[in-house]
Amino acid sequence: MNKLINLTLDGKKVQAEEGKNLIDVAKDNGIEIPTLCYYKKSKPLATCRICTVNINGRNTTGCTVKVEEGIDVKINTPELFENRKAIIEMLYAEGNHFCPSCEKSGNCDMQNLGYKMAITNTRYPHVFRNKKVDFTPHRMIMESNRCILCKRCVEEIKTKDGKSVFSFVKRGINTRVQIDYKEERKLTEDEAIRAMSICPVGAILVKGISDGKPFGERKYDFLNQNVHTSLKNKKIELEDGEKFIVATTSLAGCFGCHMSLLDIDTDLIDMLEIVEFNKSPLTDIKKFSKQCHVGLIEGGCANDENVHVLREFRRKCDILISFGECAIMGGIPAMRNFVPLQECLEEAYLNGPTSELGADIIPAHEDIPKLLDNVYPCNEVVKIDYYIPGCPPNAQHIWKVVKSILLGEEIPIAHEEFKYD
Ligand code: SF4
Ligand code: SF4
Incomplete structure (x- = not known):
């Protein structure tokens, strides 16, 4: 065990092991730092930036911070809350998030953060881009319109011989996640389901497996708040x-x-x-x-x-x-x-399928x-x-x-x- 150090989280003095990840230290002390990309087992990815906190007066991503003696961390200030809310709204506006028809609804980390932040709409216009939906893989479907490019799948999902299944392709606004079809075939069904579950949104789906559950049985239905x-x-x-x-x-x-x-x-x-x-x-x-x-x-x-x-x-x-x-x-x-x-x-x-056989008119009239x-x-x-x-x-x-x-x-x-x- 590393030596214990003292730090302050939103004014609360706490002790933690030196070098431990700030997200985990906050969680151990009952404070949630919201994040969509942080996954405890991976190295910090810092792709979503929702975990941005203020340390000794400077904003930085919480998931990349290893705690040290004397740091003063502000987590839930109105300004930081507003930044997080704006990022979530941008993700909603940038992707095609039709929750009523999404397999992940009720079990989706992004949707849950939207609820927690009481987001009722986005302040940004919806882009409605048409990204690739890839049905070709053996077990999976990649719905790029919902992907938030968090990189969890790229870092976490490997075959038994250590090969990557997911990778980023293209650049800028065209960046998307691609599945290596050959490597994907090597995954067992359980490994494929794990890929679906570590995805914080409904971008990775496994054919024939539903994440949908009735109200009351869903991961984020009852949070007593x-x-x-x-x-x-x-x-x-x-x-x-x-x-x-x-x-x-x-x-x-x-x-x-x-x-x-x-x-x-x-x-x-x-x-x-x-x-x-x-x-x-x-x-x-x-x-x-x-x-x-x-x-x-x-x-x-x-x-x-x-x-x-x-x-x-x-x-x-x-x-x-x-x-x-x-x-x-x-x-x-x-x-x-x-x-x-x-x-x-x-x-x-x-x-x-419901058109009359031989129909050749698309209705058009001034009325x-x-x-x-x-x-x-x-x-x-x-x-x-x-x-x-x-x-x-x-x-x-x-x-x-x-x-x-x-x-x-x-x-x-x-x-x-x-x-x-
Ligand atoms: S991925 Fe999440 S936020 Fe997006 S449509 Fe599905 S449930 Fe809604
Ligand atoms: S597919 Fe899911 S896990 Fe992979 S980068 Fe996109 S959102 Fe993240």
Whole structure:
């Protein structure tokens, strides 16, 4: 055992073995330094930089620090928290992270960090690049669109004769992980499953093996902690007898979020005591008859009519909320963003299994809304004030957030209620 040294972690004086890794020392003392690339058995990789801490006034990656006598480490300052949050948001915007359709959802380290940091949307526009999805390997599938280039697989997964299975290829924004097909064949199924499990996201999949588990059995379902939402608006003042006026709409979505809204069951009675619905599929009121306090938007913008409706909601609603994955990041409809529009139309109307035999018309008429080149999240078209993630968001969760916004109260959200899928 190395000699014991003294150091300070967020103001707490502790002792540790000299030279031990800072991430492990913090963990031994009940302080989590978040990271996506650090893997205890490997050498520190310092690729994700989420573990950035401040040591004696200087920012540095925590995973590369070996503790020494007298160091003063700041871990959870507001500035460092904000840096970490920004990195996670960039990773979400840069990859194609459709949690509702991802095999790793519920067991994903990145998704879990998103929950812990109460990330409801990304401040950066989604890139929607189309990276290679490689189905060729014997046992595995490499979904490069979810890979965060943490390098864990490259360092950790070797064949029995010490050969690498994964490597980085290309450079800059084109860097991706490639699987050596010959070496991959030498892995046993257990070794392949280990590769899938050390990947902090859902980039490495093993054919025929599912990581999916029902709610309640997933790795990150119950952490007994609350996620706090912070409100930017003050309480909305009403005249005597006046109710909050709410409008809702569904753009490029499936109406699942509206179905979830109806699922609040008996809370609907409480809701209707304080809320009056204006334009909404719930009331079938087609036109705004007054200015509304809150507008709830389901679905992203796939065509010019969606854009028109969304802009009208922005004008007519003081506070605008995106609810559900499709409104927040485009969701399932945005999966067409990787395929040229013409190809999508041909698949849907001419070549798809449900097309009529011999069909040769792609519908086009001046009354049919024009499709946009991509499906856009609502915040890339108008300013959005709040976000309620989920596919669909849980019914009680929607009402809790809307009520807290109407009443201007900050309400803690239980971890298990806050879901991207
Ligand atoms: S579960 Fe993880 S890897 Fe899968 S889409 Fe969500 S964040 Fe990405
Ligand atoms: S495939 Fe997974 S483990 Fe490998 S670099 Fe990408 S994110 Fe990291």
